[in-house]
Each structure stands twice: as structure tokens, then as C-alpha cells.
Amino acid sequence: xxxxxxxxxxxxxxxxxxxxxxxxxxxxxxxxxxxxxxxxxxxxxxxxxxxxxxxxxxxxxxxxxxxxxxxxxxxxxxxxxxxxxxxxxxxxxxxxxxxxxxxxxxxxxxxxxxxxxxxxxxxxxxxxxxxxxxxxxxxxxxxxxxxxxxxxxxxxxxxxxxxxxxxxxxxxxxxxxxxxxxxxxxxxxxxxxxxxxxxxxxxxxxxxxxxxxxxxx
Amino acid sequence: xxxxxxxxxxxxxxxxxxxxxxxxxxxxxxxxxxxxxxxxxxxxxxxxxxxxxxxxxxxxxxxxxxxxxxxxxxxxxxxxxxxxxxxxxxxxxxxxxxxxxxxxxxxxxxxxxxxxxxxxxxxxxxxxxxxxxxxxxxxxxxxxxxxxxxxxxxxxxxxxxxxxxxxxxxxxxxxxxxxxxxxxxxxxxxxxxxxxxxxxxxxxxxxxxxxxxxxxxxxxxxxxxxxxxxxxxxxxxxxxxxx
Numbered sequence: 062x063x064x065x066x067x068x069x070x071x072x073x074x075x076x077x078x079x080x081x082x083x084x085x086x087x088x089x090x091x092x093x094x095x096x097x098x099x100x101x102x103x104x105x106x107x108x109x110x111x112x113x114x115x116x117x118x119x120x121x122x123x124x125x126x127x128x129x130x131x132x133x134x135x136x137x138x139x140x141x142x143x144x145x146x147x148x149x150x151x152x153x154x155x156x157x158x159x160x161x162x163x164x165x166x167x168x169x170x171x172x173x174x175x176x177x178x179x180x181x182x183x184x185x186x187x188x189x190x191x192x193x194x195x196x197x198x199x200x201x202x203x204x205x206x207x208x209x210x211x212x213x214x215x216x217x218x219x220x221x222x223x224x225x226x227x228x229x230x231x232x233x234x235x236x237x238x239x240x241x242x243x244x245x246x247x248x249x250x251x252x253x254x255x256x257x258x259x260x261x262x263x264x265x266x267x268x269x270x271x272x273x274x275x276x277x278x
Numbered sequence: 279x280x281x282x283x284x285x286x287x288x289x290x291x292x293x294x295x296x297x298x299x300x301x302x303x304x305x306x307x308x309x310x311x312x313x314x315x316x317x318x319x320x321x322x323x324x325x326x327x328x329x330x331x332x333x334x335x336x337x338x339x340x341x342x343x344x345x346x347x348x349x350x351x352x353x354x355x356x357x358x359x360x361x362x363x364x365x366x367x368x369x370x371x372x373x374x375x376x377x378x379x380x381x382x383x384x385x386x387x388x389x390x391x392x393x394x395x396x397x398x399x400x401x402x403x404x405x406x407x408x409x410x411x412x413x414x415x416x417x418x419x420x421x422x423x424x425x426x427x428x429x430x431x432x433x434x435x436x437x438x439x440x441x442x443x444x445x446x447x448x449x450x451x452x453x454x455x456x457x458x459x460x461x462x463x464x465x466x467x468x469x470x471x472x473x474x475x476x477x478x479x480x481x482x483x484x485x486x487x488x489x490x491x492x493x494x495x496x497x498x499x500x501x502x503x504x505x506x507x508x509x510x511x512x513x514x515x516x517x518x519x520x521x
Contacts, residue, residue, distance in 0.1 A: 180330060181367035185381035185433060186356040195380055199371045 066242040071251055077234030078255050084220045084230060087152045089213060092159020099164025104171050106189060114164065121161035126222055129154040134226040147228040155220065162212055170205040171197055203274045210267035214260045231255060281306050281341055281437055281468055282327060288335030289322055289492075296322045298492035299336070306436075309463050310470045311479035311500065314489035315515060320472040323489070324439045327470070328352075328359045341436055357385060360430030361439040364446055366422040368414040368429070374401070375410045378429045386433075400428040404458045420451030424458050431462070438462070440471040476519060480504050488512045 102114030121129070134150035137143055145153075174197050182192035221232035229237075235252035239245050282304035289297035297319045304310055312320045325331040326338055329345045329352040338345040343355050368377050378400060379393035388396065394410075401407045404424040414422055423443055430438060440459065444452040456478050463469055463482050473479055479486055479500055486503040488496040490511045496503055507513040 177363065177365060177367045178369065181363065181369070183352075184328060184330065184356055184361045184363075185429070186353050186385040187381060188353055191384050195384060196369055200369075203371075 063243050064241060066238070066244040066247050070238050070242065070248070073238065074231060074234055074251055074255060077229060078231045078259065080228070081217065081220050081230040081232075082259065084151055084155060084223060084228070085213070085217045088155030088159050088216055088220070091152060091156025092163050092216075095156060095160020096163030096167055099160060100167035100171060101193075103164065103168040104193075114168075118161045118165055121158060122165075126154070126158050126219060127225060129158055130222060130226050133157075147223070147226045150226055151220075151223040151228045155216070155223075159212070159216055163209065166208045166212060167201070167205055170201040170208070173204050174200050203271070206267055206270050206274070210263055214263055217259055217263075218256060279342065280304060281308075282470070283339040284323070284327070284336065285339075286336035287323070287326060287333050287338060287346075289319070289326060289331060290334050296492050297326065297333070300492070300494055301336075302487065302494060302497075304437075304468065304470060306468050307466055307484075308468055309482055309484045310487055311483035311485070312470065312472045312487045312489060313474070313476070313479060313515070313519075314495075318489040319492040320489050321441050324361070324441050324470060324472055327437075327439060328356055328361055330361075353385070357381075357433055358436045359439065360433055360435035360437070361441065362423070362426050362430050362443050364442040366414075366419070366426045366446075368422055368426055370414050372413075373410070374406070374412050374414070374417075374425050377414070377425060378432045381429075382432055396432055397428075400431045401425075403431060403461070404428045405454075418451060419447050420454045423447065423451075423455050427455075427458055427462070435467075437468045437470070440469065440473070442472050442474065444473070444475060474519060476504060476516070488515070490515075 099114045099117060102110045103118075105111060105114075130151065133154045134145065134147065137145050137150065171193075178196050178200070179192050182196040187195065220230055223230055224233035224236070231252060235248050239248045242248065280303040282302070284300055284302045287297050287300040288295065300319070300323060312323065314320050322331060326333050327340060327345065329338075329350065333346050336346065340355060341358055344350055345352070345355060369380070372380065375394060375397045378397040379388075379390075382388045382396060383390070383393055397410055398407055401410055404427055406421060406424055406428065409417060409421065409425070414425070417425065426443075443459075444455050447455060452475070456475065459469075459471070459478070460482055471479075471483070481500075483500040485497060486500045487494055488503060488507075488511075496507065496509055496512050503512070504516065507516055
């Protein structure tokens with residue numbers, strides 16, 4: 062039965078947007094942890110670590126995100142014999158995916174700092190970790206903010222793929238609402254507006270942070 | 279025992295031999311000016327002395343530590359050997375004070391109060407005490423290079439290496455940096471400088487080393503090397519830089 066698109070539908074969309082944000086947050090934290098490890102592996106002086114980091118990035122980036130969602134949702138029960146909920150599967154898959162991209166972004170930021178800065182640290186007797194921590198990372202963080210926030214915005218939108226393994230977030234809720242009201246234009250405009258309301262403040266925040274760090278050096 | 283002993287040092291980048299059987303001893307208190315064309319191996323030799331470049335042959339011994347041995351304690355060595363670079367390489371995100379005290383705090387573990395005193399002390403020696411809270415991008419090139427010298431002095435090294443430290447500066451700023459160098463030399467520091475400043479080399483250096491094609495081609499007292507070249511290569515080089 063077709064009903065009117067009403068305030069209650071907007072309310073349901075907003076409730077669903079919570080799951081979009083929650084999945085994004087989990088994926089960003091998980092991906093951030095993977096990303097830090099990958100970025101450090103990729104700049105380490107030890108070849109095997111660099112190769113391992115590169116292999117991870119290549120495998121994850123070379124397979125569609127959709128594929129990873131299926132791998133973890135359908136694959137884990139078959140390969141490891143554990144049933145996972147769509148929440149768990151989506152969190153693992155998105156963390157895995159975000160880790161590869163954030164790792165690459167952060168590697169680039171670390172490598173954007175001139176080699177002479179490492180050398181100046183080494184010449185003063187700082188070890189690799191100390192050079193990284195006191196000289197390279199503080200400079201790289203500033204470079205990293207815009208691309209990191211850019212990726213976070215991508216991540217918010219990409220969580221819509223979670224719908225394929227039964228994860229109900231904003232886009233999936235939009236589809237369901239549309240099926241009930243048959244007002245595709247209105248429904249998807251509302252969905253788009255909610256996505257915009259989540260992403261726009263982030264890009265603004267990124268600009269503010271950048272400015273602040275520039276003043277504070 | 280000499281402070282620095284290079285014995286038959288060979289350094290290659292791929293198939294390109296940059297240092298070809300270089301041997302040299304530096305005694306405490308000596309001031310060595312290393313001169314020669316670009317690409318003659320001057321800077322590479324300096325970088326081999328504090329282990330920034332590994333060598334492919336020969337031995338490098340500094341203050342009793344064999345730098346060229348695998349597993350040498352480079353960290354300990356570099357606390358005793360300072361190096362100042364052509365491009366200053368100050369840390370742009372840190373104030374002058376933090377630039378100077380980073381390594382003393384992290385490597386030697388001195389406390390923050392002492393650290394500021396230490397920074398002030400070395401800044402006075404380079405005439406920049408009033409810039410202690412400035413950031414590198416607020417300083418002129420000459421001032422940045424003087425801070426870099428102060429940063430190196432703060433580690434209280436036994437030996438200081440200077441890698442063409444005035445080459446990126448215009449003549450006016452070169453003067454202020456050379457003045458600081460002269461003063462450090464007068465305090466008895468052992469120094470090895472790669473330089474194109476022949477007047478400075480003649481005035482301050484106790485010995486001049488001319489490098490050519492990865493070898494030490496000529497060496498001796500500053501005056502005799504610069505005024506009475508024995509090889510046509512040095513004569514040609516001096517002719518080119520002095521005119």
C-alpha cells in the first residue's frame with residue numbers, strides 16, 4: 062500500500078543516519094589504526110616490512126569494497142566457521158578498506174617531508190623512532206589533514222554499500238521509504254540533504270584546523 | 279690517537295665511485311678546509327665521517343669508534359660529532375629554543391629548565407640570544423645558519439663538520455656566518471669544513487685538503503697549498519675560484 066511521504070519518514074531517515082555515522086566512526090577508528098601501522102611499515106628502513114605494507118595496500122585497493130563486504134559477511138562463516146552479524150562484517154570490511162587508503166595517504170604525507178629533515182635528526186643523534194615522533198610526524202600531520210578529511214567524507218558516503226549485506230543505514234532506509242511512499246524524488250532529495258548535512262561541517266572543520274595549525278606551526 | 283682516521287675509504291653510488299681510496303688523519307684542535315670542484319667527493323667524505331653514508335671499503339674511525347663497522351653505535355657517535363648543512367635543515371615546526379634543545383632533551387635527557395639555559399648559552403655564542411622564541415621562517419638565511427650552528431654546539435661535540443654552510447647565502451650574510459665559525463674555531467673546536475671561501479680557508483684553516491676525482495689530490499698548510507699548488511689540477515681549480 063502506498064502512503065504519503067511525511068515527517069515521520071524524515072524522522073526514520075535521521076534515525077538511519079545514526080547508523081551511517083556509527084559505521085563511519087568505527088571504520089575510521091579501525092582504519093586509522095591499520096593506517097598508522099601501514100604508513101609506518103611503508104616508510105620503515107626494513108625492506109620486508111615495506112613490502113608487506115605495500116602488499117596489503119595493493120590487495121585491498123585492487124578488490125572492490127563490495128567484494129570485501131561479501132568476503133567478510135559470507136566468507137567468515139565458511140572459512141572460519143564463525144557467524145558474523147552485518148555490523149561486525151561491515152566494521153571489519155570498512156576498517157580493512159579505510160586502513161589501506163589512510164595508510165597510503167599518511168605514507169604520502171610522511172614522505173612529503175624532505176629527506177634532509179630526517180638527516181638533521183639523525184645527525185643530532187636521534188634514533189629512527191625519535192626522528193619520526195619529534196621531527197617528521199608533527200610536520201606531516203599538517204599536510205595530512207585535508208586528504209584525511211576528504212577520505213572521511215568519502216567513507217561516510219561509501220557506508221551505503223553496507224546495505225548489500227543487510228546493514229540498514231541512510232541509503233537503505235531511503236530505498237525502503239521510497240518503496241512505501243513511491244516518491245523517489247522527494248525521498249532521495251531528503252537523503253541527499255542529510256548526507257550533505259553530515260559532510261559539509263567536516264570540510265569546514267578541516268579548513269579551520271588547517272588554519273589553526275598554520276598559525277601554531 | 280687521532281680524532282678522525284680515514285683509511286683507504288671507498289664510497290660508491292651504484293657503479294659511480296665517489297671516494298676512491300681516501301686516507302686522512304685529523305688531530306684534536308685542527309681546522310681542516312676541504313676544497314675542490316663539485317662532485318669531487320668533499321661532501322660525501324664529510325657524510326661518511328658521521329655515518330650518514332655507509333662506506334664500501336676502508337675504515338672510518340672517529341674518537342675511537344669504528345664508524346664503518348657494521349653495528350657501529352652511530353647514535354652515540356653523533357652526540358660527539360656535529361654537522362651543519364648547506365640548507366640549514368632547521369625544524370620549521372619548532373621555535374629556535376626547541377630546535378636547539380630537542381636532541382639534548384630527547385637524547386641526553388636534560389630537564390626543560392636547564393634546556394632553556396643551554397639554548398641561551400649557545401645562542402649568545404652565535405649572537406642570536408634575542409631570537410630564542412622566534413621560528414625559523416622569521417629568520418634570515420644567515421640567522422638560520424647561525425641557529426643551526428648553535429643547535430650543533432648544544433650537543434657539546436668534540437668534532438664539527440660543516441658542509442658548504444655559506445653556499446646558499448649572499449655575500450653579506452656569508453660574512454656573519456664566517457665570523458661565528460671563526461669564533462668557534464678560536465675556542466679550540468676541531469673542525470672539518472667543506473668550503474668555497476678561499477680567503478676564510480687561508481685565514482682560519484690549519485690545513486687545506488684539495489680533493490679531485492674522489493681522491494685527496496694535495497694537502498698541506500693553508501698558505502702553501504693555496505699559494506704554491508704542486509699539481510696542475512689544483513692550479514686550474516684555484517685559478518677558476520679566485521677570479
